[in-house]
Amino acid sequence: MFWNRHRHGKGRRCTVLSSAETAGCPVCGEFQPLSTVGKGCRCRIRRHRAHGAVRQRLMDMGFVPNTEIEVVRVATLGDPMEIRVGDSFVTLRKREADQIEIFAA
Structure with missing residues (x-):
């Protein structure tokens, strides 16, 4: 499980614990991007939501829907991050x- 934090108009914060594929934010329905989670x-x-060559490359490497992944390492500033896929x-x-939306495993 993870906490989903983002803002809704006028700076209002949204914090939702998402634990299922259909459990996005109840206000906006958004899901958490992969870049926001930690090690x-x-x-x-x-x-x-990637398009073109990037989308195809991600799918070729195993980033397909419902695949379990694990964040192995994240650099100091959050860029880049190492992900285990299979x-x-x-x-x-x-x-x-x-560009990758996730939900809790």
Whole structure:
């Protein structure tokens, strides 16, 4: 499980504990991007919003919906981050991790 924190208009914060694929924020329905979780987080991919070659490359590396992933390491400033997908380890930039929506495993 993880905490989903983001803002809704006029700076109002939203904090929701998401534990299922359908349990996004009740106000906006958003899910947490992969770039916001820390080291050791185990989660599943809901979908990714990447397009073109980046989308295809992510899918080729195993980033497909409902796949369990684990954040192995995160650099000091959050960019890049190392992700375990199956038996492989993949390093993603923050902007690529922003495109992947996750939910708790």
